[in-house]
Amino acid sequence: MKSYRNWIPYNRPNNIGHITESDGECLGIGVNKKKCEELLQDIYNARRVFLTPSCSASLEMAALAMDLQPGDEVILPSFTFVTSASAFALRGAKLVFVDIRTDTLNINEQLIEEAITVRTKAVVVVHYAGVASEMSSIVDICNRYNLVLVEDAAQSIMSTYKGRPLGSIGQFGCVSFHHTKNIHAGGEGGAFLVNEDKYHGICEIIQEKGTDRSRFLRGEVDRYTWQILSSSYVMSEVQAVVLLQQLQNAREITNARLKKWLFYHTCLSELANAGVLTLPAVPAHVEHNAHIYHIRTRSPDEQQGLFKFMRNLNVEVTSHFVPLHSSPAGIRYGRFHGDDINTTAVSRMLLRLPLHASLTESEQVFIIDAVRHFFVVNN
Numbered sequence: 001m002k003s004y005r006n007w008i009p010y011n012r013p014n015n016i017g018h019i020t021e022s023d024g025e026c027l028g029i030g031v032n033k034k035k036c037e038e039l040l041q042d043i044y045n046a047r048r049v050f051l052t053p054s055c056s057a058s059l060e061m062a063a064l065a066m067d068l069q070p071g072d073e074v075i076l077p078s079f080t081f082v083t084s085a086s087a088f089a090l091r092g093a094k095l096v097f098v099d100i101r102t103d104t105l106n107i108n109e110q111l112i113e114e115a116i117t118v119r120t121k122a123v124v125v126v127h128y129a130g131v132a133s134e135m136s137s138i139v140d141i142c143n144r145y146n147l148v149l150v151e152d153a154a155q156s157i158m159s160t161y162k163g164r165p166l167g168s169i170g171q172f173g174c175v176s177f178h179h180t181k182n183i184h185a186g187g188e189g190g191a192f193l194v195n196e197d198k199y200h201g202i203c204e205i206i207q208e209k210g211t212d213r214s215r216f217l218r219g220e221v222d223r224y225t226w227q228i229l230s231s232s233y234v235m236s237e238v239q240a241v242v243l244l245q246q247l248q249n250a251r252e253i254t255n256a257r258l259k260k261w262l263f264y265h266t267c268l269s270e271l272a273n274a275g276v277l278t279l280p281a282v283p284a285h286v287e288h289n290a291h292i293y294h295i296r297t298r299s300p301d302e303q304q305g306l307f308k309f310m311r312n313l314n315v316e317v318t319s320h321f322v323p324l325h326s327s328p329a330g331i332r333y334g335r336f337h338g339d340d341i342n343t344t345a346v347s348r349m350l351l352r353l354p355l356h357a358s359l360t361e362s363e364q365v366f367i368i369d370a371v372r373h374f375f376v377v378n379n
Helices: 023-025 031-044 055-065 081-091 133-147 196-205 212-216 237-247 251-271 298-314 326-333 342-351 360-376
Strands: 048-052 071-077 093-096 120-126 148-152 172-176 189-196 293-296 334-336 350-353
Touching: 031 048, 031 189, 031 237, 048 055, 048 196, 048 237, 048 293, 055 081, 055 148, 055 189, 055 196, 071 081, 081 093, 081 120, 081 326, 093 326, 120 133, 133 148, 189 196, 196 212, 237 251, 237 298, 251 293, 251 360, 298 342, 298 350, 298 360, 342 350
Parallel strands: 071 093, 071 120, 093 334, 120 148, 148 172
Antiparallel strands: 048 189, 172 189, 293 350
């Protein structure tokens, strides 16, 4: 099979529209940030939205807001990005990793309760590929044990669980606008969603470097002062200019991605029905945002073979997370509770196919034909 005429990248960020002179005049005033916050409050139905420099910053804000102390334990999946864990390890928490489900690749909610100890302070769920974790069960567990629930909704803008936006269900939701995400802020960017009123005041102070500057700007105090230890978690106005353009078209962007996702899913279903590939699973009570289209092979060797085959054809397929519990830092700061039945196996057999706004139908057809060709030749 001949290579595609051009390199087909895994990701290409959405185009940025023209930034006008009036946009530039608003820098430092916060007009664009305010508009972004209003749009995000509408999308998430969130009590409070804080725009941050990144989702990593949002996760760090969550760790500070819950007053995490050295020795406290946080339960989370190992199949996730590093800052899902490091934000809490930075505060001295012990990370307790549990296995994932084989269908959605999210944390296995049936394993959470047995991982709870007297030191457990929080549960962090990661909605992989914009597909929801089983939130009803997880919320019930957290309520019964008085645990803080953090949603790492980095990949999940416009996704829902039983009609509720992902990121709006736990006490805190953390969203990413990294350039690899469906909606981006020009490189990095994030949002911190606060869904309980009692945390609003402390989160204002956390975002503003540990000061009460927000109260000063509202005229509630005549000067602002240092209150607690924190850092700078404020999104720049330049990031907000880029972000605003896409938030205003969030539904259209999502629908276009869903169309491409469904095209992959329909065309590759014959391989799945033949038992050759495992395709993404989306439960009926979940609406996803087509953030990732992933496939799973039958073995790590087959995954490596398909990876090399596609790359040689100018198609940038890519694997995903290396399980955190197997990394040097994961071993140092955490432990895996129970058996690793799915986490490592999934990470060694998963490949992501290109999916972005500028991916053309002819490129998708080539990718699908190439995947089919690989399995015809190798079966």
